[in-house]
Amino acid sequence: MTTNTAPPRRRTALLRGVLPVLGLAALLAGCEEPVTESQQTGYRGTGMVQINNVDVLALQAVANAVPEAQPPAEAYADEPRASQAYENVQVLGDLSEGEFLRIMTAITEWVAPDEGCTYCHTENLASDDIYTKVVARRMIQMTRAINTDWTAHVQQTGVTCYTCHRGHPVPLQTWSENPGPRTAGGMSAHRNGQNGANPATGLSSLPYDPFSALLRQPDDIRVVSKVALPLRGEGIGATIQETEKTYGLMIHMSEALGVNCTFCHNSRSFTAWDQSSPQRSIAWYGIRMVDAINTDYIDPLKPVFPATRLGPLGDPKKVNCATCHNGASKPLLGASMLQDYEQSLGAQAAVTPAAMPVPPATAPADAAPAAEPAAAPAATPETAPAAPAPAAPAPAAPAPAAPAPAAPATETPPAASEPPATQPGAN
Numbered sequence: 373m374t375t376n377t378a379p380p381r382r383r384t385a386l387l388r389g390v391l392p393v394l395g396l397a398a399l400l401a402g403c404e405e406p407v408t409e410s411q412q413t414g415y416r417g418t419g420m421v422q423i424n425n426v427d428v429l430a431l432q433a434v435a436n437a438v439p440e441a442q443p444p445a446e447a448y449a450d451e452p453r454a455s456q457a458y459e460n461v462q463v464l465g466d467l468s469e470g471e472f473l474r475i476m477t478a479i480t481e482w483v484a485p486d487e488g489c490t491y492c493h494t495e496n497l498a499s500d501d502i503y504t505k506v507v508a509r510r511m512i513q514m515t516r517a518i519n520t521d522w523t524a525h526v527q528q529t530g531v532t533c534y535t536c537h538r539g540h541p542v543p544l545q546t547w548s549e550n551p552g553p554r555t556a557g558g559m560s561a562h563r564n565g566q567n568g569a570n571p572a573t574g575l576s577s578l579p580y581d582p583f584s585a586l587l588r589q590p591d592d593i594r595v596v597s598k599v600a601l602p603l604r605g606e607g608i609g610a611t612i613q614e615t616e617k618t619y620g621l622m623i624h625m626s627e628a629l630g631v632n633c634t635f636c637h638n639s640r641s642f643t644a645w646d647q648s649s650p651q652r653s654i655a656w657y658g659i660r661m662v663d664a665i666n667t668d669y670i671d672p673l674k675p676v677f678p679a680t681r682l683g684p685l686g687d688p689k690k691v692n693c694a695t696c697h698n699g700a701s702k703p704l705l706g707a708s709m710l711q712d713y714e715q716s717l718g719a720q721a722a723v724t725p726a727a728m729p730v731p732p733a734t735a736p737a738d739a740a741p742a743a744e745p746a747a748a749p750a751a752t753p754e755t756a757p758a759a760p761a762p763a764a765p766a767p768a769a770p771a772p773a774a775p776a777p778a779a780p781a782t783e784t785p786p787a788a789s790e791p792p793a794t795q796p797g798a799n
């Protein structure tokens with residue numbers, strides 16, 4: 373005898389009616405309606421808006437927390453310079469002994485926290501017998517060069533080893549030449565370096581490796597024709613495959629910064645600079661900076677690295693936007709760790725010419741437009757795009773004159789600080 377007196381048929385009916393309702397309730401309770409936050413970056417109605425999930429932003433804040441700075445070194449009178457105190461200091465020789473040991477401690481925390489000083493040193497601290505020390509010396513020069521020559525991109529915020537390394541000897545986000553997965557031989561279809569889900573291009577079917585081509589030949593990124601119905605030899609420029617690489621790179625850039633295309637572009641014209649946001653000009657410098665970092669600093673280290681550190685085609689792991697940005701539109705959410713290490717890693721008034729590469733020809737000398745995009749003189753929209761002279765034959769030409777994010781005089785895109793929502797009569 374059961375205690376339940378309801379006849380079996382009614383029980384089944386009850387179950388049929390109640391279960392789906394309960395199930396639906398459970399399902400809905402499991403769904404989260406994301407709380408979002410939006411920021412307008414262009415005119416109303418152009419879709420130039422960034423929408424972020426507040427929970428994702430909270431996770432991002434945790435992931436980008438900055439380690440505490442080392443306490444300042446105590447300075448005392450007649451303190452020797454590192455070059456006097458030690459035997460083999462080739463780059464940081466001008467620092468006081470105290471400041472030198474302070475940066476050694478910081479470098480250890482940023483690059484090899486688990487391994488410690490012995491990641492780069494044997495008992496004889498002056499010896500260069502571990503390759504990591506040779507790499508680290510070059511990385512110090514590279515970091516100084518970024519903070520000196522590329523303020524059009526990194527501004528005064530600058531970078532330290534931590535921007536890329538984040539406690540790992542090899543940064544988590546790098547690229548090397550990628551031939552893609554091996555295909556079977558014979559008559560089997562050749563994938564031509566694309567049509568497989570690759571995280572570098574947002575799991576799209578676009579080419580696996582837009583970096584070898586475009587981060588080394590930035591002028592090839594421009595694909596939009598300047599004429600209607602172009603014919604070969606009349607400005608047709610890019611093939612479909614080249615265009616796909618451009619889109620692959622753009623997806624990388626968007627994911628690296630955690631933004632969508634309209635952070636930089638007004639999608640009614642991906643090519644027009646006068647309709648793009650100031651961030652697109654900053655990105656333009658970033659692309660050239662990445663080329664310079666890889667060409668002048670990382671490539672020459674190839675013979676120094678052991679084979680296990682090289683990519684499948686034998687080239688070193690290189691820098692792209694994600695190496696520094698790690699999913700944030702400003703690395704470390706805009707925090708400047710450099711300000712605590714200006715002496716060792718900051719801009720250098722005079723760099724040793726022998727040790728330093730020639731400053732990039734296309735670069736930051738005329739950083740003005742990028743530095744103060746809002747103030748850029750409003751050129752007439754049609755003339756403005758004179759910009760980053762694509763494929764400028766004379767690389768010495770001050771190409772960056774172009775990215776002048778010249779906002780059309782009549783309608784200035786709302787600055788992020790003034791909430792455009794207050795515009796009267798907007799849709």
Ligand code: HEC
Pocket residue numbers: 457458459460461462463464465476477479480483484488489490491492493497498499504505506508509
């Ligand atoms: C990521 C690599 C790296 C780590 C880790 C590291 N160092 Fe160094 N160290 C270097 C480099 C590179 C130089 C040479 C700098 C130069 O040429 O300007 C150097 C030089 C030195 C020198 C000068 C030796 C001489 O006589 O020439 C001392 C002392 C030193 N480090 C101490 C330390 C201590 C102590 C630690 C741990 C707290 C440490 N280092 C961790 C890379 C490293």
Ligand code: HEC
Pocket residue numbers: 479483504505507508511512513515531532533534535536537541542543546665677681682687688689690691695696
């Ligand atoms: C712009 C990004 C970037 C910055 C800034 C940077 N590095 Fe690196 N570093 C890299 C990349 C990329 C590699 C990996 C190269 C490879 O493995 O082929 C690397 C490799 C290294 C290695 C070799 C590690 C290993 O186990 O093979 C050392 C040591 C190193 N960096 C030290 C430093 C120090 C010290 C600084 C600051 C003075 C610094 N790096 C700043 C990008 C950076």
Ligand code: HEC
Pocket residue numbers: 590591593594595596597618619622623625626629631632633634635636637642643644651652653655656659760
């Ligand atoms: C962080 C800023 C940024 C983001 C985000 C971005 N772009 Fe770009 N885009 C640029 C820059 C800068 C150039 C010009 C590159 C150059 O000339 O070196 C460019 C060029 C292009 C071009 C070529 C235009 C021409 O004149 O031929 C296309 C097409 C394009 N982007 C599409 C996209 C798409 C689609 C997305 C989103 C998936 C996107 N972009 C995201 C900055 C950005």
Ligand code: HEC
Pocket residue numbers: 518525526527528529530531535625629651652654655658659662691692693694695696697701702703706
């Ligand atoms: C060496 C590190 C480094 C690399 C590599 C790098 N950036 Fe940056 N980027 C920075 C820093 C630092 C800032 C913040 C400057 C500031 O405080 O305004 C920044 C800022 C930006 C901004 C402005 C964001 C905003 O919110 O205003 C854009 C856009 C940008 N980067 C795009 C790129 C693109 C695209 C690439 C790859 C082609 C790239 N960056 C590669 C360090 C880097």
